[in-house]
Amino acid sequence: xxxxxxxxxxxxxxxxxxxxxxxxxxxxxxxxxxxxxxxxxxxxxxxxxxxxxxxxxxxxxxxxxxxxxxxxxxxxxxxxxxxxxxxxxxxxxxxxxxxxxxxxxxxxxxxxxxxxxxxxxxxxxxxxxxxxxxxxxxxxxxxxxxxxxxxxxxxxxxxxxxxxxxxxxxxxxxxxxxxxxxxxxxxxxx
Amino acid sequence: xxxxxxxxxxxxxxxxxxxxxxxxxxxxxxxxxxxxxxxxxxxxxxxxxxxxxxxxxxxxxxxxxxxxxxxxxxxxxxxxxxxxxxxxxxxxxxxxxxxxxxxxxxxxxxxxxxxxxxxxxxxxxxxxxxxxxxxxxxxxxxxxxxxxxxxxxxxxxxxxxxxxxxxxxxxxxxxxxxxxxxxxxxxxxxxxxxxxxxxxxxxxxxxxxxxxxxxxxxxxxxxxxxxxxxxxxxxxxxxxxxxxxxxxxxxxxxxxxxxxxxxxxxxxxxxxxxxxxxxxxxxxxxxxxxxxxxxxxxxxxxxx
Numbered sequence: 001x002x003x004x005x006x007x008x009x010x011x012x013x014x015x016x017x018x019x020x021x022x023x024x025x026x027x028x029x030x031x032x033x034x035x036x037x038x039x040x041x042x043x044x045x046x047x048x049x050x051x052x053x054x055x056x057x058x059x060x061x062x063x064x065x066x067x068x069x070x071x072x073x074x075x076x077x078x079x080x081x082x083x084x085x086x087x088x089x090x091x092x093x094x095x096x097x098x099x100x101x102x103x104x105x106x107x108x109x110x111x112x113x114x115x116x117x118x119x120x121x122x123x124x125x126x127x128x129x130x131x132x133x134x135x136x137x138x139x140x141x142x143x144x145x146x147x148x149x150x151x152x153x154x155x156x157x158x159x160x161x162x163x164x165x166x167x168x169x170x171x172x173x174x175x176x177x178x179x180x181x182x183x184x185x186x187x188x189x190x
Numbered sequence: 191x192x193x194x195x196x197x198x199x200x201x202x203x204x205x206x207x208x209x210x211x212x213x214x215x216x217x218x219x220x221x222x223x224x225x226x227x228x229x230x231x232x233x234x235x236x237x238x239x240x241x242x243x244x245x246x247x248x249x250x251x252x253x254x255x256x257x258x259x260x261x262x263x264x265x266x267x268x269x270x271x272x273x274x275x276x277x278x279x280x281x282x283x284x285x286x287x288x289x290x291x292x293x294x295x296x297x298x299x300x301x302x303x304x305x306x307x308x309x310x311x312x313x314x315x316x317x318x319x320x321x322x323x324x325x326x327x328x329x330x331x332x333x334x335x336x337x338x339x340x341x342x343x344x345x346x347x348x349x350x351x352x353x354x355x356x357x358x359x360x361x362x363x364x365x366x367x368x369x370x371x372x373x374x375x376x377x378x379x380x381x382x383x384x385x386x387x388x389x390x391x392x393x394x395x396x397x398x399x400x401x402x403x404x405x406x407x408x409x410x411x412x413x414x415x416x417x418x419x420x421x422x423x424x425x426x427x428x429x430x431x432x433x434x435x436x437x438x439x440x441x442x443x444x445x446x447x448x449x450x451x452x453x454x455x456x457x458x459x460x461x462x463x464x465x466x467x468x469x470x471x472x473x474x475x476x477x478x479x480x481x482x483x484x485x486x487x488x489x490x491x492x493x494x
Binding site: 174 | 249
C-alpha cells in the first residue's frame with residue numbers, strides 16, 4: 001500500500017470515528033484529481049463542480065461501507081465516474097442545452113495560473129463527442145495517467161475492455177479534431 | 191481493408207512507445223502493410239500527443255472553498271458515522287439456487303420496469319390496496335453496490351439522493367424498531383459477479399407506497415432500459431432482478447402464497463453496476479424476514 005493510500009485509509013478511519021475534519025482532509029487531498037476527471041467527463045466547469053460535490057457526498061454517505069479491498073482513490077474515482085455518467089444521462093434526458101462550446105471563464109481572483117487553464121475549446125468539444133464509455137477510459141488512462149488495471153477497477157470492466165475503449169476513444173477524438181496536429185512525430189517515449 | 195485482430199494491441203503499444211527499438215521497427219513494418227492500421231496508428235499518436243499536452247486542471251481557491259463549505263453544510267444535516275444504523279449481514283448467494291423452485295410461490299410480483307414504465311399492469315393498484323399494507327410508520331432507504339474484483343463498495347449517483355433524504359411522506363415520526371431494513375448484498379457468488387441490494391421496508395400503507403414510487407420516479411431512471419442493459423451485461427446481475435429475487439426470498443422464508451412479500455426492484459445504475467431493489471414486507475412476516483437474515487454474511491442497516 002502506498003503512503004497516500006495508507007493515509008487515505010487512516011483518514012477515513014478517523015472520519016468514521018467521528019472526526020469530520022479527517023474527511024475534510026481527505027477531500028482536500030483528492031479534490032483536484034476528482035475535479036480533473038469530472039471536468040474532462042462533463043466538459044463544463046459548473047457541471048464538473050456539481051459532480052465533484054456529489055461525488056464526495058456519496059463517498060461520505062457510504063464511507064462506513066468502504067473495506068479497503070481497493071484503494072480509496074479507486075473507489076473515489078469510480079464514484080466520480082459514475083456520478084458523471086448519471087449527470088450526463090440526466091442531462092441528456094432532460095434535453096437541456098447542449099454543452100457550451102467554450103468553457104466558463106476561469107476564476108481570475110485565484111491568482112493561480114493553472115486555475116485559469118481550461119481545456120482548449122476544440123479539444124473539449126471533440127472530447128464531448130466521444131461516447132461516454134470511451135471518454136471515461138481515455139480520461140482515466142491518457143489524461144489522468146492511471147494504470148490500465150486501476151482504470152479497469154474503476155470502470156468495472158476487464159483490462160482488455162479498457163484498452164479497446166482507450167483505442168476507440170483516442171481514434172474518435174483524433175478524428176473529431178480532424179487530426180488537428182497531424183500524426184505525432186514520434187511515438188511517446190521513443 | 192480488413193482490420194487485423196491483433197493490430198489494435200500492437201498499434202497501441204507502438205503509439206505509446208512501449209516497444210523496444212527492434213520490436214518497434216518490426217511493428218512499423220507490419221503496420222505499414224495495412225493502410226487502415228497505418229491510419230489508426232496516426233490517429234492514436236495524434237490523440238496521445240493532444241492528450242499529453244492537456245494541462246492539469248485545478249479547483250480555484252474560491253471553488254475549493256465553496257466545495258468545502260457545501261460539503262460541511264450537507265454533512266451537518268446528515269447522520270454521522272458514529273450514529274449510523276446498526277449493521278448485519280446476509281449472503282445473497284445463498285438465495286440464488288432457490289429461484290426456480292420458488293417462482294410458483296408468488297402471487298404478486300411487481301417489478302418497477304412494468305410499474306413505472308407506463309405498462310398496463312395494474313397489479314400495483316392491487317398491491318397498494320392490499321390489506322397487508324395497512325399499517326403505519328415507514329421509512330425508506332435505498333442504495334447499494336455491486337462489488338466486483340474485490341471492491342466492496344462502488345457506487346455513485348442516483349441512489350445517494352434517495353438514501354440521503356427520504357421524502358417527508360416516507361418519513362416516520364414513530365418508527366417501530368427495526369421495521370425498516372436495507373439489505374446490501376455484498377457477497378460475491380464465486381463467479382465474479384455479485385448481486386445487489388435489497389431494501390426491505392416494514393409495513394407500508396397506501397400513502398407510503400405512492401410516495402416511494404414518486405421518489406423512485408423522481409430519480410429519473412430509465413428503469414426498463416437499465417434493467418435490460420444490466421441483464422445483457424451481466425448474467426449474474428440478471429439473477430438479481432426483481433422477479434427472481436422475490437422468488438428466492440419467498441422460497442427461503444417458506445412463505446405461504448397468500449403472504450408472499452411484494453418486492454419491487456430495478457437496476458438503478460447500469461453503468462456502475464449498481465442495483466437497487468426495494469421490497470415491501472407485510473407486517474405479519476416482518477419478524478420472519480428479520481429473523482431469517484443471517485448475521486455476518488452481508489450488510490443490513492436497521493434504521494432507527
